[in-house]
Amino acid sequence: MSVDTVRWTGGVDGYARLIDQTKLPGELVYLECRTDEEMVGAIKRLSVRGAPAIGVAAAMGLVLGVREAAPATEEGLLEALEASKARLAASRPTAVNLFWALERMAQKAEVLRGRGVAGMLEGLLAEAQTILEEDDALCRAIGSNGAHLIENGDGVLTHCNAGGLATSGYGTALAVVFSAHEGGRRFTVYADETRPLLQGARLTTWELMQAGIETVLICDDMAASAMQSGRVTKVVVGADRIAGNGDTANKIGTYGVAVLARHHGIPFYVAAPGSTFDLSLSDGGGIPIEERAAEEVTEPGGVRMAPEGVRVWSPAFDVTPAELITGIVTERGVIKHPNAKKVRAMMGER
């Protein structure tokens, strides 16, 4: 199971091509981004979403931004890169992979000095491709490292979509699931629909069904009952940013699932690549949480369901304290019962 979430087509005069995830599962439609502003738009409206996928998209967006500026000199290219980086960085605040990828591209540009404008642009495109390929390798390593956590007969709850669509193609939380399934284990995945934007109902079920994995869709408020009744025996979710002590920001609702899992004695796993760790933050308190527009709540599926003028509070993410996390599955291994020391030991030098 792998999907072509975001890909580059052609050479430096090419474009980024990405699955418009707002149209799934009804239609599999591809968007073509030829400017960084088009990429910013795609990220903002969640046509491309998921922390690792946003990182790849931002790197490609930066190539588009630099190319569009048509700089005459290397200095001009670096200025264009900084301007484009600022535009892309303003698209969404929580997933750290976005900033990580932009920073990596900026550092690469410094290394590429002296190759001329055309050479630098080619080098930047190659770096974006490398980020994409590395992400795929990391996701497969996450899958391998986490597959043993899923046993025959398990009921695995996941929230939002941390599948191929959230990454270069194989997923993080779902990489664990795909890898266990490919290894011959048989289990059921319970997909929280994940309001307001229903990434679980629209994207996770779609990926799981394509992979031939037994899938049950539930509303978010059914998760507790699914645990109480014994249907759910494990939880695996992705992450948008992990602080130095293991505190994890992920899609709104994840923290609630973690509390419920703890109450029921159910293991709660996070799966994420190194680019999701933000070791500059000692704990999750420093992670900025995006708030989304009221209409995403009041108009599910585009149909008005709440009274006009009602106040809405719609944080896009929440922070799960490390003490509620049984383990963080990374490309380097599983950080069991994470804390600052264990996170540093596993992810400190990359």
Place this chain on the structure above:
Amino acid sequence: MSVDTVRWTGGVDGYARLIDQTKLPGELVYLECRTDEEMVGAIKRLSVRGAPAIGVAAAMGLVLGVREAAPATEEGLLEALEASKARLAASRPTAVNLFWALERMAQKAEVLRGRGVAGMLEGLLAEAQTILEEDDALCRAIGSNGAHLIENGDGVLTHCNAGGLATSGYGTALAVVFSAHEGGRRFTVYADETRPLLQGARLTTWELMQAGIETVLICDDMAASAMQSGRVTKVVVGADRIAGNGDTANKIGTYGVAVLARHHGIPFYVAAPGSTFDLSLSDGGGIPIEERAAEEVTEPGGVRMAPEGVRVWSPAFDVTPAELITGIVTERGVIKHPNAKKVRAMMGER
């Protein structure tokens, strides 16, 4: 704040008139039921919902069913009543007020023997009206008894709709809120939207805004974050059936909210009239839980959001164990930290 959820219009040749709650908040439309089958349909598709309101609706439905049979004798009337009772009892399985109201009507019919067919029918209609009027009085008593639980500055979370629309007009959980507001307290109510049918988004916000109470709509998966951030300081919900030990069945998601409240040290209150108690059940394990159609999950607002053919698990209710309940607010007073002994002491003889 009071709404005309379900009312009888005219004499014994009249009809039941109820707010079609599936159309709110977009349109305030009334349904007229002239047969018990029309009432069964209204209950099944949740045009009328909420345990106490279903009780009133069922009592009126029974009058319609008996009248429609046009019995020639008192024996014929009693047979028609039994047949209509069976049809109404099959509408929804969880809320006990439905069965309670039907049983009360059947017992009343026995008392009315000897008055002739016309006299019995009039007596049954009067009994249905009495159930309606009593429910209103009970709701107002619940409000009075629970108002002191809400303090200035509180953030009160409620799940689903236990407002006027769930009762004869004043509500149970929202009676507590309305009564505190009428008493001059100022606070904010957080309304869980309550998937799949969005009674919180559609009905609770509508009632609260009409009453001029500060209202914030959230998705169900935002409740944990609202507690973690200190926004929510109290929880008040309704009930569909309360077992002898205080275990409480209510709208799916309530149990999860109770677990979250416990984790955050937040008081969790249930508000319900005596007719919601089922003392024939020693605990919540015996409460039948209705499962609803997959389309309610896969097609929010009537728009398909999940892949065709996806499996869905959609229980309409869950059971919150008594040990997670801080208090049950009834018309007789508050049962603090409920258990079998305290429930029997407060509600045992009615």
